[in-house]
Amino acid sequence: MDSSTIDIIISVITGVFTVLGAIIASTAGNKGLHDKIQNQMRVDQAVTDNKIETLTAEVKKHNDFASRVPVLEEQMKSTVHRIESIEKRMERED
Secondary structure (H helix, E strand, C coil), X not given: CCHHHHHHHHHHHHHHHHHHHHHHHHXXXXXXXXXXXXXXXXXXHHHHHHHHHXXXXXXXXXXXXXXXXXXXXXXXXXXXXXXXXXXXXXHHHC
């Protein structure tokens, strides 16, 4: 083999190892980034779950209040009628 052929072979081998090194470094960097993203997603999911639980509790409280309002309105109507009835009796007694 002549000198130029050996130089080409060495260049090809060097190029292959350079590409392999770049692939390995990139894969390791991507793994670290993937782990960070996964961890952040877990944190974000926990925060979202907590907010959903809080909102669910507020909605239940609101729904309870909303179901009681018609009952209170009906009781108010009944009370108003009773007061009017008492006032009419008092006017007749005067």
